[in-house]
Structure formats: C-alpha cells, structure tokens
Amino acid sequence: MQLVLASKSPRRIAILKELGMKFDIIPSQAPENSRKKRPAARVKELAVQKAFDVARKYPGAVVIGADTLVYCKGEIIGKPKDRADALRILKKLNGAWQSVYTGVCVMNLQEQKMLFGHDVSKCKARRLSPQELEHLAGKHMDKAGAYAVQDTDDPFIERIVGSRSNVVGFPVEFFQKLFKEFLAL
C-alpha cells in the first residue's frame, strides 16, 4: 500500500514520521477555497479537497489531507495574508480563548474508500503588551492564527485543553482512530 501525505506542512510531516509510518510527500496544489461558514465544516471540506487533488493523480494510493484553522469571536482565522494581517489577528487573539480545528481526510480512489472528520482543541492566549505583539507579528506567516505553540520562543498560548498535536496541524489520537476505521472499510 502506497501512503501519501498531501501536505507541505513541516509539522504534519514530522508528526506522521513520529508515528513510524512510511509515506511519500506530495503537497496538494488545490486552492484553499471554501464557502463553509462553520469552522468544523470548513476544515473537513478543505481536508477532502487537498486529499482529492493528490488522489486523482495517484488513484492507487491511500492519501491523507489535513487543514487547520483558528476560530475566535465569530471569525475563521487562517494563515495571515501579510505582516499587518498577522498583527491584526494577534491583537484579536490576545488574552482570549479560541478554538483550533483540524480536519483530516483519508481516501483511496481506486477502492472508492474515504473517511474524514475533525478534532477541536481550546487554547487560551496570554495577554501580551503592544510591543510583544509587534515582535511576534510576522514570525509565523505560514501558520493559522499567526502563532506557533510548538515554538519554545513563542509565549503566546498559555493553556491548551484537548489535543496539542491538533493545534500544531495533525491530531494524532483522532488520526489513529480514523486510519484504523479506514483500513477496516
């Protein structure tokens, strides 16, 4: 069985490797477009789109796709567009509880098998000073919410309720359960 991770995310690659899985890395080229208003529905749709984009090129493979976003005060927050956007996002998240959603999809087109779902964790951000926010803005342009809980230099998140790996982009416990179910299909 060829296993493919449809992602360029260093965190997703590292986590899947830590699980001892052998896989190829073929990032999805799918544009991240979703009109879904609810975060859980959106991450699932995007995870399916990413997996499908690669699966149609490798129909015999088992392909894994994932998508992560932050949800706070009614706003769905993805990766910042630029430094100004990162600062705006960090100001909004400052001192606040937020939810981090990751959608995961596993599919094999040849066998017409697909499973997808999501995990959600709650994160509490510390209240940083305007100077600290300025310093942090722009450091994590490739991450949803413009921060990185895995980065020891990043003081932003002080508490996580739920899966930590989910916040970093790949929910280990949820994935293991989903993958086991997928193999049994």
Ligand SMILES: Cc1cn([C@H]2C[C@H](O)[C@@H](COP(=O)(O)OP(=O)(O)OP(=O)(O)O)O2)c(=O)[nH]c1=O
């Ligand atoms: C909140 C948070 C997100 N992230 C990352 C996980 C994801 O890589 C990224 C969210 O963007 P995604 O669009 O989910 O993923 P990506 O563009 O990095 O990779 P791909 O689409 O190829 O799979 O943010 C962290 O690394 N640390 C964090 O604390």
